[in-house]
Amino acid sequence: MSTSSIPSSSSSQGWVKNLSSMASRIYFFLVILQIPLFRVPCRAGMCTTPLHVTSSQLIANEIFPVAAIKTLLYPGASVNGLIRNVTLPSWDNLLDIDNLTHVKEASPVTDLQRLEVLAGSYLSVAGALLGLLKPGRMSMFGTLLIIWGLVKEGIIGKPVNTDPGTAVYVYPTMVIALICAFSSVKYDVKKIVRNASAPPIARPLQRSSKSKLI
Template sequence: MASPKGWASNITSIASRIYFLLIILQIPLFRVPCRSGMCTTPIEVTSSQLISSEIFPVVVVKAFLYPGAIANGLIKNMTIPRWDNLLDIYNLTDVKEASAMTDLQRLEVLAGSYFSVAGSLVGLLKPGRMSMFGMLLVIWGLVKEGILGKPLNTDPAKAIYVYPTMFLALICAFSSVKYDVKKVVRSSQARPIAKPLQSSSKSKLK
């Protein structure tokens, strides 16, 4: 029978892998305006910002996009997209000329997407809190934009939307926090029983 510590470690590992697949395969989590048009995944938000700011080489951004592009191509029309057409597929060719106000108005979603992508990669080696922090930032940004703020666009196709898969990603992000899970397991173990002091017991005998 597996120990509680081993069971908790397995849950953390499985959650980290599921979260990684949700991010890297670009499963739609939300819909929000971005520099490339409408972004539905943290990788799309991150890629549009990286291409426009030229922080990383284009080949690195393509490496993040390609696994999801292959998955989407096989699901939609059973074809594998070409490496050279990735920027065209994601509408990133003219993203440098796009207005930066779109990202500045949604800093929480942008920062949360960065943390979500980085957390999914780091979580494969060492699960931590980066994924959870990223998801919370994204959710707060979407809530702030959709509920607390006034929508600038009334077109349903361009309105902010949260897919049900977002809740799955949030659960996996929380479950992949290895430190907190171990702490709970340690606290559930047997606690030492306090023993009376020898001096006090001797004084009672006298």
């Protein structure tokens, strides 16, 4: 009976490993190709992806070289350029496409009012990059932070501008990102199966003190 349960456990563990790897790759492409997940005001005007939010902060604070940020932005800008204009963007004008040239002069108040979205974007980008090497929980935490920030903005926040084009919005693709973020987390299937199949251990009854005296 024990020999028949070993192949089932190993096959389940392999299936979950493949699922987490595939989900990590899909999440990576969602982030790196800048698929719109939400719409929120930021230093660059209106940001629609975690990479856009992160890039505006990195350029404004001069944390990373601009060339490294352009490397992250170029795949998404290329895909968008081919879809819209059937042309590849220029490396020199890459920051102009995402309106990132004047983020240093922009007020940081907009981002400080949405710290959950900002922190979640950092974790989402880092989790997408690290997930290619080893899937983890960083993407899941980042996505949950972004969703919580957007929900709090819609429920608690009082938007001053009622223009639908600049209002906070969540795209349906956020559901795909959330599913991929949760699916990319590796679970120890062998431990779960072992705990579920293990019979309860019967403990011997302790004799009471009265019975000992008798």
